[in-house]
Amino acid sequence: MSQLQVPAAPPGWLPDAWLRNARLLSGLVLMAFVTLHFLNHVLLLISLEAADRGRETFLLLWRNPAGTLLLYGAVATHLALSLLALYQRRTLTMPVREWAQILLGLAIPVLIVEHVVGTRAMHALYDANDTYEFVVRSLWILSPKVGVRQAIAVVVIWAHGCLGLHFWLRYRQWYPRTASALLVLAVLVPVLALLGFASAGKEVSAMGPPQSQAIEPTLLDRALATKDRIDNSIYAGFAGLIVLVLAARIVRDRIERRNLVEVRYAGGRKVRVPRGYSVLDASRLAGIAHYAVCGGRGRCSTCRIRVLDGLSEQPEPGPIEAATLAPHRG
Numbered sequence: 001m002s003q004l005q006v007p008a009a010p011p012g013w014l015p016d017a018w019l020r021n022a023r024l025l026s027g028l029v030l031m032a033f034v035t036l037h038f039l040n041h042v043l044l045l046i047s048l049e050a051a052d053r054g055r056e057t058f059l060l061l062w063r064n065p066a067g068t069l070l071l072y073g074a075v076a077t078h079l080a081l082s083l084l085a086l087y088q089r090r091t092l093t094m095p096v097r098e099w100a101q102i103l104l105g106l107a108i109p110v111l112i113v114e115h116v117v118g119t120r121a122m123h124a125l126y127d128a129n130d131t132y133e134f135v136v137r138s139l140w141i142l143s144p145k146v147g148v149r150q151a152i153a154v155v156v157i158w159a160h161g162c163l164g165l166h167f168w169l170r171y172r173q174w175y176p177r178t179a180s181a182l183l184v185l186a187v188l189v190p191v192l193a194l195l196g197f198a199s200a201g202k203e204v205s206a207m208g209p210p211q212s213q214a215i216e217p218t219l220l221d222r223a224l225a226t227k228d229r230i231d232n233s234i235y236a237g238f239a240g241l242i243v244l245v246l247a248a249r250i251v252r253d254r255i256e257r258r259n260l261v262e263v264r265y266a267g268g269r270k271v272r273v274p275r276g277y278s279v280l281d282a283s284r285l286a287g288i289a290h291y292a293v294c295g296g297r298g299r300c301s302t303c304r305i306r307v308l309d310g311l312s313e314q315p316e317p318g319p320i321e322a323a324t325l326a327p328h329r330g
């Protein structure tokens with residue numbers, strides 16, 4: 001228990017609940033895309049032809065103007081809000097599971113850029129016919145190193161998505177009852193997708209040289225040069241964004257440290273933190289054990305404390321805090 005003397009942070013430019021819901025929704029759209037994409041790969045266990053037939057339906061859903069807007073809108077929203085969340089985190093002292101979720105998420109763009117540019121962008125710019133045979137041939141035969149990277153990407157993307165769903169759903173009453181079945185699905189989907197990829201790799205190897213090219217041969221050199229330029233621009237842009245976020249954190253921390261307040265814990269321990277930190281942030285910063293199942297996202301209330309002194313100086317709870325605390329108030 002602690003005595004709280006830390007006023008809450010001033011309201012941001014957008015309500016936190018709105019941002020949190022936008023991040024969740026964009027994550028759900030991406031998870032829907034990824035699940036269908038991986039299930040399409042599972043059809044490779046039957047044949048390339050079966051997977052290409054499944055791909056036709058998949059493309060009907062995602063390669064039309066509305067599907068494209070939804071997908072790339074979700075990518076941009078999820079990425080932007082994840083970087084914003086990384087900036088807003090007061091301390092980077094956090095449990096392994098939270099670090100895992102962040103690092104897996106940051107690894108995804110690095111792992112999939114070349115695949116996305118080589119398929120979607122090449123289709124849009126050079127009318128590339130990015131069939132399963134074309135993709136598997138380039139990943140399994142022409143660039144096996146990139147193939148290994150894509151296999152790792154399947155696992156990383158799936159783990160990031162499943163962790164996000166788990167963090168979101170684990171407080172639902174029905175979740176513990178279905179968790180085992182969901183875990184089986186969570187393991188089966190990527191395993192079957194990767195087995196499908198391996199099976200297609202063998203099928204393509206046995207086919208010999210391709211009968212036709214995915215890109216018009218006269219455009220190939222220009223297409224490859226364009227692909228390299230786009231890949232490198234995205235890598236540089238993404239690295240720049242990460243550096244920007246980390247630099248912004250350093251500048252903000254320096255400014256905030258000019259205005260420290262003191263949190264006094266039961267037992268006499270005192271921690272000085274910048275005004276605006278939550279008590280959970282203060283505890284983590286000082287290495288004080290503070291139970292927090294959802295990492296302070298307002299989903300569980302396990303980090304709640306009893307304020308012994310100074311409550312009257314505290315502002316009213318924000319919308320997320322109020323919604324979380326409501327069931328616990330008499």
Ligand code: FES
Pocket residue numbers: 291292293294295296297298299300301302303304324
């Ligand atoms: S840890 Fe979940 S709301 Fe505080």
